[in-house]
Amino acid sequence: xxxxxxxxxxxxxxxxxxxxxxxxxxxxxxxxxxxxxxxxxxxxxxxxxxxxxxxxxxxxxxxxxxxxxxxxxxxxxxxxxxxxxxxxxxxxxxxxxxxxxxxxxxxxxxxxxxxxxxxxxxxxxxxxxxxxxxxxxxxxxxxxxxxxxxxxxxxxxxxxxxxxxxxxxxxxxxxxxxxxxxxxxxxxxxxxxxxxxxxxxxxxxxxxxxxxxxxxxxxxxxxxxxxxxxxxxxxxxxxxxxxxxxxxxxxxxxxxxxx
Numbered sequence: 345x346x347x348x349x350x351x352x353x354x355x356x357x358x359x360x361x362x363x364x365x366x367x368x369x370x371x372x373x374x375x376x377x378x379x380x381x382x383x384x385x386x387x388x389x390x391x392x393x394x395x396x397x398x399x400x401x402x403x404x405x406x407x408x409x410x411x412x413x414x415x416x417x418x419x420x421x422x423x424x425x426x427x428x429x430x431x432x433x434x435x436x437x438x439x440x441x442x443x444x445x446x447x448x449x450x451x452x453x454x455x456x457x458x459x460x461x462x463x464x465x466x467x468x469x470x471x472x473x474x475x476x477x478x479x480x481x482x483x484x485x486x487x488x489x490x491x492x493x494x495x496x497x498x499x500x501x502x503x504x505x506x507x508x509x510x511x512x513x514x515x516x517x518x519x520x521x522x523x524x525x526x527x528x529x530x531x532x533x534x535x536x537x538x539x540x541x542x543x544x545x546x547x548x549x550x551x552x553x554x555x556x557x558x559x560x561x562x563x564x565x566x567x568x569x570x571x572x573x574x575x576x577x578x579x580x581x582x583x584x585x586x587x588x589x590x591x592x593x594x595x596x597x598x599x600x601x602x603x
C-alpha cells in the first residue's frame with residue numbers, strides 16, 4: 345500500500361509540473377496596423393499567431409532550468425546573461441524567499457527567454473506582433489485612441505514593483521490575453537531592430553530617428569507616449585541584460601489564416 349501511495353504521489357507531482365509548464369494560448373487574428381512611427385502608406389501586415397495568455401511564471405522557468413542545467417545561474421555564461429540573471433533566487437533551483445510561483449519570471453536575458461520558448465516549440469513575438477496584440481483593450485482590437493487606455497498604461501509605468509503581482513491580475517483584452525500591460529515589460533524576438541533599420545516593418549526610414557529630437561514629426565500619434573517609452577526602452581537594452589521588471593511570453597505560428 346505504501347508503494348502504491350508513493351507511486352500515486354509521484355504521478356500527481358509529475359502531472360502538476362507538466363501542467364504548470366504548459367501555458368494556455370489564444371489566437372490573435374492577423375491584420376494591418378500603423379506602428380508608432382509610420383504613416384497610412386506604411387501599414388504593417390501581421391499574420392495570425394497563437395500567443396500565451398499569460399507571461400511565463402517563476403514556476404515555469406524554475407522547471408525549465410531544472411531540465412536545462414546550462415541556464416542555471418551558476419552555469420550560464422556572461423555572454424548570454426549578465427550578473428543580474430536570477431540574482432534574487434536562493435540558488436540554482438530554489439526561488440527567492442519573496443518570489444511567488446505564479447508571478448512573472450524576471451531577471452532573465454533575451455537568450456534565456458528565446459531558448460525557453462524554443463523548448464516549448466514556440467518563439468518570442470516580434471515587435472509588430474506584440475504591439476499589434478497589445479493595442480487592444482477589453483472591447484476593441486485597437487484602443488490606442490482611447491484616453492483611458494493610454495492613461496492605464498502610463499499609470500502602470502509610474503507604479504513600482506508590479507512584477508510581484510500574480511499573472512492574470514490585469515484586464516483580459518479583446519483577444520483573451522492578460523497582462524500585456526500592467527505587470528512587466530516583455531522581451532520580443534527582434535527588440536534590437538529599433539536601432540538597426542525599419543526594413544523588417546517595411547519602413548524605409550531608419551528607426552534611429554526614434555531617439556532624435558525631430559522624431560515626433562514622424563509619429564502617427566503625438567500623444568502616444570506609452571508606445572514611445574516602449575520603443576525607447578527596447579532600444580536601450582542588450583540581449584544579455586537581466587532586469588527585475590523585464591519578463592516574456594511566447595507565441596506560435598499559425599499556417600491556416602482561418603484559425
